Amino acid sequence: MLALSKERDNFVPEADDLVVELRSVSKYYGEVAAVSNTSIGVRRGELLCLLGPSGCGKTTTLRMVAGFVEPTSGSITINGVDMTRQPPYRRDTGMVFQSYALFPHMTVAQNIEFGLENLKWPRDERKARVEEMLRLVELPHLADRLPAQLSGGQQQRIALARALAMRPAVLLLDEPFSNLDAQLRLRMREELREVVRSVNVTTLFVTHDQEEALAMSDRIVVMNAGQVEQIGTPGEIYESPETPFVAKFIGWCSLLKGTVGPDGSFTSAAGLRLDGNWSAGSATAVIRPEHVRLSTDDASGPSYQGRVLQAHYYGGATRIVLDLNGEQLTMQERFPFWRHPKTGDLLSVTISTDDLRVIPAEEDRR
């Protein structure tokens, strides 16, 4: 498809060059806070993802940026200009709706041209831009079709082309892949990323799919119950979650509650001990499947006996739920089928504590 420029791959957005800035934004529906006291900055050129479970306020946040929802308090600026009370048609945003919202009575080309007409562009420039956008999404042959004559994936690409035609300051996408089947979703994900990269547009993207967020984003905002839990790169979010919620939401993990003693080692409530060098106090240990390994002879660190509670064979790997001194842990390991563990078997495992995250309780805001 489109050639990816090499520099773009190692793109690091400037922390102080914000295209969109939400400052202490809240939105109340009656007594209910859909979004409360949220501050988010979208850096120039980055793809920022709002990630969180259904109902956590992602759509509301996105719609406040587009101007369809008026914040109860706080301010929103786009390229440094206060837009908090401006109507949607005065804001330099391009939105791709979850259901695409293509105008059914206009052809594909007319859909893409609509925004340019509103900006009063001359006719030949409009035509040129429409062609350019159709080439960008690789659908120039569909210019004269009506939206009803397109497949879901094609509609999505046209919606993207329409939103990008005016070169908006920020591209807004609300769960753009949720109406596509699993296979197409993966392909469109890659395509979207390439298109967005090739035109260098700042993008604010909403999803509840953590895998999608990890794969696509430059940075991720994890939201929970109307508030920001953590903002960081996919690596930061996955490797060093700041709250148990983030740890649980991003990737598979077991959360062990316990305390860190004066010697820096962690002891879980059920008595499982992990040696380390953490700061003392009550804490939660985040143990991901990749931290738990079968003991080998040259293994360093203590070995634990675990009883198999469940074993699920996935071909390439087996996911095993172990009972370790009363704590449940999940591990993932490659077993030949003939040596496959069964419920009740005893396995000897080690827990790698090098990159294991222990979240002190005071960081846990909930």
Next chain:
Amino acid sequence: MRADLIDRLMAVSGTLIRALVYLMLASPAILVVLSSFTSSDTMNFPPMGFSLRWYKVAFANELFMAALWTSTYVAVLVAIVALLVGFAGAFAMNRFSFRGKAFLQGLAFSPLVVPAVVLGIGLLQLFAWLDLTQTMYPLLLGHLVLTIPYVVRTILASLTLHDQQLEQAAMNLRATPFRVIRRITLPLIMPGLLSASIFAFVTSFGNVTVSSFLTYGGHVTLPVQIFAYVDTSYDPLVAAVSSLMIVVTLVVILTIERLIGAERLA
């Protein structure tokens, strides 16, 4: 095989019944049009001979021609005003909440509870009191009272089914509210506007009961004039005049479709 046959039979009988219903609905009009071409002095069916004799008489009759003009003029005006008022009302009810909204909705959705004769008398008294009896306003207003509820109802139904997300998409593409209505909302609810305006025209154009109370001051509508004429004489002239009415109705409907339908492609 057997199910196939039953399906086929059902389909055929369905088509037959539909044709029969349409024929029954259209037969009075067909009868009138056919008898209008008679060459005899009296109404009869089947018509005797063929001539345009009664059309000549009709076109020469100033009373009928004036009434035809009045009816057409009033009905076109009623259709336009009912459409404007109806759209504004329906849009307000669909998009905003305001005091008295439930009352207005109830008004639009309840059938006409006042008998047409009572409505006619009431309006007659009202306009006499307002001293408007020498004008065309009583007719216009009377017909608007008859048609606006239906127009509001039809447009409101279209707006309810209409996807408002499309309007937000348009606004996101920098369209001002006025442009959103013109380029997105109106074209998409066009079928509703079409049937509402045709209904308003036909209702106004054919109404007798209310009109007969409001045709003072020399503004007589065609149906009222035909009624008055048939009271004293019964000759093929009324058939010719009625046929002219049918022609005007068809022309107006086609024009509305062309006007509104063209907008959709713009």
